[in-house]
Amino acid sequence: xxxxxxxxxxxxxxxxxxxxxxxxxxxxxxxxxxxxxxxxxxxxxxxxxxxxxxxxxxxxxxxxxxxxxxxxxxxxxxxxxxxxxxxxxxxxxxxxxxxxxxxxxxxxxxxxxxxxxxxxxxxxxxxxxxxxxxxxxxxxxxxxxxxxx
Amino acid sequence: xxxxxxxxxxxxxxxxxxxxxxxxxxxxxxxxxxxxxxxxxxxxxxxxxxxxxxxxxxxxxxxxxxxxxxxxxxxxxxxxxxxxxxxxxxxxxxxxxxxxxxxxxxxxxxxxxxxxxxxxxxxxxxxxxxxxxxxxxxxxxxxxxxxxx
Numbered sequence: 001x002x003x004x005x006x007x008x009x010x011x012x013x014x015x016x017x018x019x020x021x022x023x024x025x026x027x028x029x030x031x032x033x034x035x036x037x038x039x040x041x042x043x044x045x046x047x048x049x050x051x052x053x054x055x056x057x058x059x060x061x062x063x064x065x066x067x068x069x070x071x072x073x074x075x076x077x078x079x080x081x082x083x084x085x086x087x088x089x090x091x092x093x094x095x096x097x098x099x100x101x102x103x104x105x106x107x108x109x110x111x112x113x114x115x116x117x118x119x120x121x122x123x124x125x126x127x128x129x130x131x132x133x134x135x136x137x138x139x140x141x142x143x144x145x146x147x148x149x
Numbered sequence: 150x151x152x153x154x155x156x157x158x159x160x161x162x163x164x165x166x167x168x169x170x171x172x173x174x175x176x177x178x179x180x181x182x183x184x185x186x187x188x189x190x191x192x193x194x195x196x197x198x199x200x201x202x203x204x205x206x207x208x209x210x211x212x213x214x215x216x217x218x219x220x221x222x223x224x225x226x227x228x229x230x231x232x233x234x235x236x237x238x239x240x241x242x243x244x245x246x247x248x249x250x251x252x253x254x255x256x257x258x259x260x261x262x263x264x265x266x267x268x269x270x271x272x273x274x275x276x277x278x279x280x281x282x283x284x285x286x287x288x289x290x291x292x293x294x295x296x297x298x
Contacts, residue, residue, distance in 0.1 A: 010231070011262075011263070012231075012259070012260045012261065012262050012263065013231035013262065014231070046260065047260065048260075053263070057267065058263040058266040058267030059267040059268075059269075059270065060267070061263040061264075061267050062263060062264055062266075062267030062268050063267070063270075065264065079233055081231075082159070082161075082162035082163070082230075082231045082232050082233050083231055083233060083236065083262065084228055084231050084232060084233075084235060084236035084239075084261075084262040084264065084265050085236060085262035085263065085264035085265070086233060086236060087232065087233035087234060087235060087236025087237035087238075087239075087240065088236035088237065088239055088240040088262065088264040088265060088268075089236075089240065089264060090233075090236075090237055090240065091236065091237040091238065091239065091240020091241040091242075091243070091244070092240040092243065092244070093240075094240070094241065094244075095240075095241070095243075095244035110161070111161045111195065111196065112161065112233075113160075113161050113162065113232065113233040113234035113237065114160070114161065114202070114207040114210040114211055114234065115210075115211055115214065115233065115234035115237040115238060116233050116234070116237060117207040117211075118206065118207030118208040118209070118210050118211030118212070119208075119211050119237075120208075121208065121212075
């Protein structure tokens with residue numbers, strides 16, 4: 001039985017990693033339905049409303065996404081490009097007590113927010129994994145989605 | 150009686166607005182104690198651990214900040230520079246049902262995350278204000294802190 005999955009990636013924060021998001025989302029689809037697959041679409045733009053969100057107000061986008069987040073079985077977030085929206089989704093997902101996998105590439109020269117890097121502890125379900133090659137990230141996704149409930 | 154206040158601004162996401170954060174925090178101090186005033190310090194760096202956080206692990210930073218966030222009376226967030234940490238703090242503050250003022254400058258050419266722009270509704274306590282001149286932002290802070298409880 002496939003899971004309902006929520007992928008978080010930067011949209012208005014910047015689309016530098018859009019191609020990577022697509023690889024991660026395509027891999028997640030092996031394990032269930034990705035509710036937010038449009039985040040990985042090449043149509044999505046940082047600077048203008050495009051794709052499936054083009055006809056929605058930001059309130060409609062927010063409310064739809066929060067329903068998906070509360071309904072999902074697990075969250076995967078690529079956190080290398082700084083994004084208010086991704087941080088917000090992770091914060092809200094913590095309150096929904098969702099299993100959360102955060103993926104980060106240190107070689108970009110960025111430092112991961114202390115709010116994300118410092119979040120994991122034995123009382124919650126958030127994990128942060130660093131990686132270099134895409135296949136490492138996909139392996140982390142496999143391990144995460146194979147075990148989370 | 151002074152309030153306990155929480156200011157959110159980008160650190161590892163980038164320090165372009167650090168001088169602006171300082172003006173906002175100095176203004177907030179007229180209304181109470183700003184628990185996170187170090188966010189506005191010129192010593193804080195995006196690329197290395199400096200200032201008061203230099204001796205702490207990211208877990209210690211995160212846990213301290215979440216205690217402050219749960220204890221505070223109100224949150225002010227400057228959201229123009231995309232930041233995972235600021236988004237996370239806003240998401241967690243929503244869970245804590247805190248009054249939240251978000252300040253954004255559209256003339257930078259950025260678009261505000263739909264997760265933040267679309268969050269306000271009659272059932273919650275988050276407000277988003279756009280501004281151009283610093284004094285407008287300070288006026289919004291005054292109005293917000295004078296009325297929130």
